[in-house]
Amino acid sequence: MKNLKKVDKEVYSALTGEIKRQAEGLEMIASENYVSKAVLEALGTVFTNKYSEGYPGKRYYGGQEYTDVVENLAIKRAKKIFGCDHVNVQPHSGAPANMIAYSAVLKPGDKILGMDLSHGGHLTHGHPVTLSAKIYKFIGYKTESNGKIDYEKLEQLAIKEKPKMILAGFSAYSRNLNYKKFRQIANKVDAILMIDIAHIAGLIAGKAIASPVPYFDIVTTTTHKTLRGPRGGMIMCKTKYASAIDKSAFPGFQGGPHMNNVAAKAVAFGEALKPEFKKYAQQMILNAKTLEKELKKYGFKIMFGGTDNHMVLVDVFGSKGVTGKEAEEALDKIGITINKNMIPDDPRGPIDPSGIRIGTPALTTRGMKEEEVRKVANWINATIENYKDEKVLNIIHKEVIKLCKKFPLNR
Ligand SMILES: Cc1ncc(COP(=O)(O)O)c(C=O)c1O
Incomplete structure (x- = not known):
């Protein structure tokens, strides 16, 4: 991107920041993904x-x-x-x-x-x-x-x-x-x-x-x-x-x-249309089901009774007394990006709802499977349970970066 660098330093600098953010963070917003270099x-x-x-x-x-x-x-x-x-x-x-x-x-x-x-x-x-x-x-x-x-x-x-x-x-x-x-x-x-x-x-x-x-x-x-x-x-x-x-x-x-x-x-x-995409699609679901199972084990209430697709909706407020906004902000600090989300007939408002939505499309694109998802579920739980403890969040953040480095964005 030598032309962009020369012509517009401000946009170039924001772009390099975003490239790093995407590389070093675990993208778990259910509607996001990483496109290939060809795209x-x-x-x-x-x-x-x-x-x-x-x-x-x-x-x-x-x-x-x-x-x-x-x-x-x-x-x-x-x-x-x-x-x-x-x-x-x-x-x-x-x-x-x-x-x-x-x-x-x-x-x-x-x-x-x-x-x-x-x-x-x-x-x-x-x-x-x-x-x-x-x-x-x-x-x-x-x-x-x-x-x-x-x-x-x-x-x-x-x-x-x-x-x-x-x-x-x-x-x-x-x-x-x-x-x-x-x-x-x-x-x-x-x-x-x-x-x-x-x-x-x-x-x-x-x-x-x-x-x-x-x-x-x-x-x-x-x-x-x-x-x-x-x-x-x-x-x-x-x-x-x-x-x-x-x-x-x-x-x-x-x-x-x-x-x-x-x-x-x-x-x-x-x-x-390539055969690899079939494997990718199946793995997205396997990863989401693993996330569901692990989060349930940690005491989280999963909405709709579980998942058949690439995402889970979690009632964090009902499960742990932490609001969707608090959970989103804490997870941001450790490099896991998710979004706060309403749960059915949410007693709380959309600005700070009871739930968070977590998806597996982007993490699966990086090649992560059940083993990595189990780690991620553990970090999500530890982060939410210790959401005010910066020390704990810092330690987990380092682990997240380590995992991201093992699964680079190289498609
Ligand atoms: C089911 C559904 N339809 C439509 C949209 C809107 O798509 P866009 O943001 O590309 O306008 C979304 C976005 O999240 C969606 O989830």
């Missing part, structure tokens, strides 16, 4: 210079012979991974992808049944602070005390509310969904069925969990997180909705696609 290289290319409004073969500007190649590659590979009828790889990120999908098939004021935020849903699934909640009428459904969704209750709610759309998917829920049940309920009330797989896309791509694609009309996702691609969004759908989705993305919601990003998506999808 990074594709992101930093001259494709960023190009305007490509429209779609391959139907652009509004000239000079598209190479942008068409990369967008077609991304489309072809996404279809191969997920087996979808149609895919749009242009959404800039996950939140815009959801907005594009809603506005493709709904009218303002239409009703959507989505998962309640504190039960694991995402902000864009109906939280009142979002633009989508100002346009559409969201009704939330919740999980039960056993951590599962009661599909009979969901069906009764759907019959009562008659939504235009039923939305599945989550940001902090750790169990598998029953896709078939969602389909049956949507059929019964004649609703469009959508799922947001932003968190679990990599697990689906690696065939570590079942795919919802055959059951759902529209599937949105981010391309970062478990899928290990660049920051971005993507929408898959049945042929019936293809034209509406494409029009809603452009010109409905976005302008020109970020072609450097589309190129990097193509590279990441190529990586996800």
Whole structure:
């Protein structure tokens, strides 16, 4: 990065700091990951210079012979991974992808049944602070005390509310969904069925969990997180909705696609099609299950009764009397990055909730397995139990750095 160093010392200095932070810390935010050098290289290319409004073969500007190649590659590979009828790889990120999908098939004021935020849903699934909640009428459904969704209750709610759309998917829920049940309920009330797989896309791509694609009309996702691609969004759908989705993305919601990003998506999808990615996806789950088992052993209450995916939601306040914010800050000091998170119907507020969310995607990318996760669980427990003791935190921090050095970021 000699040019950046010469031209902009301030940005260069922040960047070198971030490189060190990522190398020497254990990244356990469930929505984060480390992309490969090939994905990074594709992101930093001259494709960023190009305007490509429209779609391959139907652009509004000239000079598209190479942008068409990369967008077609991304489309072809996404279809191969997920087996979808149609895919749009242009959404800039996950939140815009959801907005594009809603506005493709709904009218303002239409009703959507989505998962309640504190039960694991995402902000864009109906939280009142979002633009989508100002346009559409969201009704939330919740999980039960056993951590599962009661599909009979969901069906009764759907019959009562008659939504235009039923939305599945989550940001902090750790169990598998029953896709078939969602389909049956949507059929019964004649609703469009959508799922947001932003968190679990990599697990689906690696065939570590079942795919919802055959059951759902529209599937949105981010391309970062478990899928290990660049920051971005993507929408898959049945042929019936293809034209509406494409029009809603452009010109409905976005302008020109970020072609450097589309190129990097193509590279990441190529990586996800390799046999190694299957092993990676399975290991993410094994690591999360190990984390669940170990944390339970240390007396932590794991929400939703456990995990089937790459994350656990832990009630730290209920288990140890330490708030989510206190736990997040203490873990930051030892170089483990997680996020504070609400637990279902959290009696505490979102600024300092009862829980923390811990994920294994990034740590698994570094090559860490069950043995390392057991160590990490031990450090998490020791840190939370001694969160005011700087001496103890310092000792653990040194151990964390040692482990990180053993598992460098070298993909
Ligand atoms: C389920 C889900 N959907 C959408 C998003 C939003 O994605 P982005 O931050 O890329 O806009 C997230 C982000 O965490 C998410 O978890």
